[in-house]
Amino acid sequence: MRSMAKKHTPLVAANWKMHPKSVGAAKKLFLEIRNGVKKEKRPVHVMVAPPTPFLSDLQRLSPSGSIALGAQSVFHEAQGAYTGEVSVPMLKSVGATQVIVGHSERRALGDTDTEIAQDLVAALKQNMTAILCIGEQKRDSHGHHFNIVEEQLRSAVAHIPKTKVKQMVVAYEPIWAIGTGQNATGEDIEEMRLFIQKLLSDTFGRKAADAVRVLYGGSVNKKNAADILEKTSVNGFLVGGASLRAAEFVEIVKITAEHHAKA
Numbered sequence: 622m623r624s625m626a627k628k629h630t631p632l633v634a635a636n637w638k639m640h641p642k643s644v645g646a647a648k649k650l651f652l653e654i655r656n657g658v659k660k661e662k663r664p665v666h667v668m669v670a671p672p673t674p675f676l677s678d679l680q681r682l683s684p685s686g687s688i689a690l691g692a693q694s695v696f697h698e699a700q701g702a703y704t705g706e707v708s709v710p711m712l713k714s715v716g717a718t719q720v721i722v723g724h725s726e727r728r729a730l731g732d733t734d735t736e737i738a739q740d741l742v743a744a745l746k747q748n749m750t751a752i753l754c755i756g757e758q759k760r761d762s763h764g765h766h767f768n769i770v771e772e773q774l775r776s777a778v779a780h781i782p783k784t785k786v787k788q789m790v791v792a793y794e795p796i797w798a799i800g801t802g803q804n805a806t807g808e809d810i811e812e813m814r815l816f817i818q819k820l821l822s823d824t825f826g827r828k829a830a831d832a833v834r835v836l837y838g839g840s841v842n843k844k845n846a847a848d849i850l851e852k853t854s855v856n857g858f859l860v861g862g863a864s865l866r867a868a869e870f871v872e873i874v875k876i877t878a879e880h881h882a883k884a
């Protein structure tokens with residue numbers, strides 16, 4: 622398993638959610654992250670997903686694309702009478718190359734499995750990298766969380782072409798671990814990672830499934846990142862709260878790059 626995961630350059634993605642308050646504060650935070658990450662010479666991919674209105678300004682701060690830009694959600698139609706929505710071409714025109722799809726906070730605000738599946742197809746078909754978030758509300762001794770994750774994954778990928786599977790990243794984000802300071806254990810994450818890979822393999826075949834990177838998200842910080850990497854074969858992290866603290870986020874990037882280099 623370790624060697625299989627090793628071939629992927631890891632990804633550390635920042636989900637800023639609805640932070641910070643202004644474009645000025647977003648530029649400051651982005652520059653701090655960019656300057657910290659620049660010193661890291663070992664292979665690691667870094668993505669920042671700011672609130673959509675900040676994308677164009679941040680694009681100007683990362684002309685070389687050393688830090689990829691992402692959006693936190695997308696709507697599957699290209700344009701039209703969809704008040705409040707933003708399309709794939711619009712996001713691409715302001716520099717986003719990646720998009721988070723199906724985040725639990727979007728699901729809680731009403732995004733349905735059907736919409737998530739449509740948004741995922743739209744993003745992948747138009748050559749964006751899509752980070753599909755899946756995860757259970759709670760765990761029980763009956764293993765019901767596996768059914769939840771299976772349903773979410775199966776419905777989301779039901780219509781994606783096999784040729785586009787490699788552009789997908791799956792983030793396992795148990796809802797109870799998001800923003801709570803209580804991360805899932807390495808053992809639980811690794812068990813779920815294997816389960817996700819198995820489901821993908823059943824659907825798309827082993828080769829396509831192996832091309833999908835699996836991230837962990839949920840209270841990742843500089844103190845637990847190394848331990849999670851040590852105990853699992855995840856290909857990086859989706860980081861919320863800690864990504865708003867530049868030094869801490871850069872530290873997580875370094876820890877991930879270091880682990881990958883010596884794995």
Ligand code: PGA
Nearest residue numbers: 799800839840860861862
């Ligand atoms: P957290 O958020 O790191 O603050 O738990 C993760 C996420 O919601 O993607």
